[in-house]
Amino acid sequence: MTTASTEPVSQPGDAILSVNNIEVIYDHVILVLKGVSLSVPRGGITALLGANGAGKTTTLKAISNLLHAERGEVTKGTIVFKGEEVQALSPNELVRRGCIQVMEGRHCFGHLSVEDNLLTGAFTRRDGKAAIRDDLELVYQYFPRLKVRRTSQAGYTSGGEQQMVAIGRALMSRPKMILLDEPSMGLAPQLVEEIFEIVKKLNEEQGVSFLLAEQNTNIALRYAKYGYILESGRVVLDGDAQSLRENEDVKEFYLGVGGEGRKSFRDVKHYKRRKRWLA
Amino acid sequence: MDFIHSILIQPFLDMADAPDFLIQVLWEGIVSGVLYALIALGFVLIFKSSRIFNFAQGIMVVFAALTLVGLHQKGIPAWLALPMTLGVMLLLAIAIERVVLRPLVNQPDIILFMATIGITLFLIGLGETIFGGENKRMITEELGIPTDSYIFEPFGGLVMIEQRDITAVVGAVVLVVCLLLFLNKSKMGRAIRALGDDHQAALSVGISLSTIWVLVWFIAGMIALATGIVWGARAGVSFALEVIALKALPVLMLGGLESVSGAIIGGLMIGILEKLFEIYWGQPLLGGNTESWFAYMLALVVLLFRPQGLFGERIIERV
Numbered sequence: 001m002t003t004a005s006t007e008p009v010s011q012p013g014d015a016i017l018s019v020n021n022i023e024v025i026y027d028h029v030i031l032v033l034k035g036v037s038l039s040v041p042r043g044g045i046t047a048l049l050g051a052n053g054a055g056k057t058t059t060l061k062a063i064s065n066l067l068h069a070e071r072g073e074v075t076k077g078t079i080v081f082k083g084e085e086v087q088a089l090s091p092n093e094l095v096r097r098g099c100i101q102v103m104e105g106r107h108c109f110g111h112l113s114v115e116d117n118l119l120t121g122a123f124t125r126r127d128g129k130a131a132i133r134d135d136l137e138l139v140y141q142y143f144p145r146l147k148v149r150r151t152s153q154a155g156y157t158s159g160g161e162q163q164m165v166a167i168g169r170a171l172m173s174r175p176k177m178i179l180l181d182e183p184s185m186g187l188a189p190q191l192v193e194e195i196f197e198i199v200k201k202l203n204e205e206q207g208v209s210f211l212l213a214e215q216n217t218n219i220a221l222r223y224a225k226y227g228y229i230l231e232s233g234r235v236v237l238d239g240d241a242q243s244l245r246e247n248e249d250v251k252e253f254y255l256g257v258g259g260e261g262r263k264s265f266r267d268v269k270h271y272k273r274r275k276r277w278l279a
Numbered sequence: 280m281d282f283i284h285s286i287l288i289q290p291f292l293d294m295a296d297a298p299d300f301l302i303q304v305l306w307e308g309i310v311s312g313v314l315y316a317l318i319a320l321g322f323v324l325i326f327k328s329s330r331i332f333n334f335a336q337g338i339m340v341v342f343a344a345l346t347l348v349g350l351h352q353k354g355i356p357a358w359l360a361l362p363m364t365l366g367v368m369l370l371l372a373i374a375i376e377r378v379v380l381r382p383l384v385n386q387p388d389i390i391l392f393m394a395t396i397g398i399t400l401f402l403i404g405l406g407e408t409i410f411g412g413e414n415k416r417m418i419t420e421e422l423g424i425p426t427d428s429y430i431f432e433p434f435g436g437l438v439m440i441e442q443r444d445i446t447a448v449v450g451a452v453v454l455v456v457c458l459l460l461f462l463n464k465s466k467m468g469r470a471i472r473a474l475g476d477d478h479q480a481a482l483s484v485g486i487s488l489s490t491i492w493v494l495v496w497f498i499a500g501m502i503a504l505a506t507g508i509v510w511g512a513r514a515g516v517s518f519a520l521e522v523i524a525l526k527a528l529p530v531l532m533l534g535g536l537e538s539v540s541g542a543i544i545g546g547l548m549i550g551i552l553e554k555l556f557e558i559y560w561g562q563p564l565l566g567g568n569t570e571s572w573f574a575y576m577l578a579l580v581v582l583l584f585r586p587q588g589l590f591g592e593r594i595i596e597r598v
Binding site: 064066069070071090091092094095096100101102103107108109110111112116117119120121122123124166169170173 | 384385466469470472473475476477478479480481482483484485486487
């Protein structure tokens with residue numbers, strides 16, 4: 001632990017992942033995360049909410065250590081996964097230990113077939129071809145549509161299918177924990193619902209824990225059990241999904257169902273933020 | 280009229296006149312084409328997996344051949360010198376990954392390109408220091424490569440085909456087939472292709488960059504060794520060999536920087552076309568010695584009309 005911590009770090013006993021007061025700096029100068037703490041319980045779905053530029057993606061990349069490839073680094077704080085500090089590990093090592101990120105915007109391998117895409121997810125595995133085959137079938141059970149399209153080049157599949165490829169590919173690594181970044185981005189509402197249903201099924205049936213970064217607060221809070229709200233690189237509010245859904249501020253700023261009639265958004269926002277969160 | 284006749288008609292009459300000579304020319308073209316293709320293949324592999332334009336591919340050919348010959352000169356039998364050279368190429372790949380690529384990861388492409396120029400200069404120095412800079416003879420017989428030639432007499436003419444050229448072509452074909460199988464069927468090959476498609480995503484699924492880079496540079500080293508043996512057998516082993524690597528540039532422009540099959544077809548096309556052009560157009564009309572520039576002209580024309588190369592990977596764009 002660093003001495004700079006400003007608040008006591010909550011560390012529930014059965015957390016699979018806990019992030020303790022991390023700071024992230026890009027290019028040695030740009031401070032993006034200013035002390036973010038959160039934890040994900042084993043077998044839980046936790047949502048990380050916030051507007052554009054709030055630091056959701058950076059938080060996920062700090063955990064999966066993809067930051068390094070973008071010249072970012074965690075300068076303070078610790079990240080503990082399954083009881084071990086992991087902030088110095090390479091993505092390769094993290095995937096091996098069961099923590100994998102599904103990146104925002106899908107990032108499929110466009111020129112590889114759907115099946116080859118899925119198989120790349122098994123890169124770190126050492127348990128033999130038969131086990132990998134089995135898991136491939138398992139992925140096809142969750143995403144029957146991918147089985148139909150297994151030989152097409154992933155670059156030519158639809159956005160929804162690409163999101164499925166990305167999640168399926170992550171599953172092939174036998175993860176304990178998936179960091180899912182903006183799964184709803186650019187997808188039709190129906191498809192978003194479908195993807196989230198699958199996330200829920202994976203969580204229940206495979207015991208995979210999820211940390212979910214979403215701008216779509218509404219759907220994220222329906223599927224997650226707990227949520228954190230980020231703003232300008234800080235956690236400004238957290239609570240279980242139910243209480244967040246009922247919180248007046250969340251309703252107003254993120255769910256768009258603000259309380260008492262129309263009012264000037266500008267005034268309220270500044271006043272409330274200063275008073276309640278950043279005081 | 281005469282002029283047009285001599286460009287458009289006379290060359291083909293010449294070809295029809297002496298079909299045996301045409302076959303000979305085509306064969307020579309194929310052999311040099313195969314070599315261009317091999318060098319281009321080394322470029323393509325490294326470019327695909329790391330977006331680095333590897334200027335050092337040419338010197339790696341020389342260095343591999345030099346190591347092989349040099350080890351033999353130091354009294355090591357050929358059958359042992361070959362695997363030892365492979366070992367040296369593996370060490371080289373590991374060293375390049377550790378010392379050059381890893382510290383420079385995330386730097387702009389141009390810096391990595393400059394770094395490969397650095398590697399080139401370093402290898403020239405290293406090769407000269409250890410094995411000396413003088414022209415050497417490739418240990419063709421010692422490696423068991425036949426040096427006789429077959430003589431055919433089709434159409435009452437005469438075609439001479441050297442056995443070492445046949446070995447070279449067959450060897451190159453085997454190498455390419457193995458490489459394609461490796462890239463398309465194996466886990467590592469899949470990872471190399473994945474890395475070529477999306478760097479970030481490859482990292483995110485746990486593909487280890489350093490492993491893949493070492494592997495790719497080692498494969499490029501093996502290809503360089505094969506090229507070095509074949510070319511050395513024809514022209515001797517010297518640092519002048521490096522210039523043939525420049526011929527890979529028009530091949531790459533023709534075939535596209537990212538396409539394995541493009542490199543092969545591009546190499547063959549340039550090899551054959553430059554020989555045909557030299558014999559039937561260059562010598563009678565332009566006074567010869569067109570081989571040194573024809574490939575670049577061809578590449579320029581291709582660049583004008585198809586900037587991604589004839590076989591460059593199609594950019595998949597979804598709207």
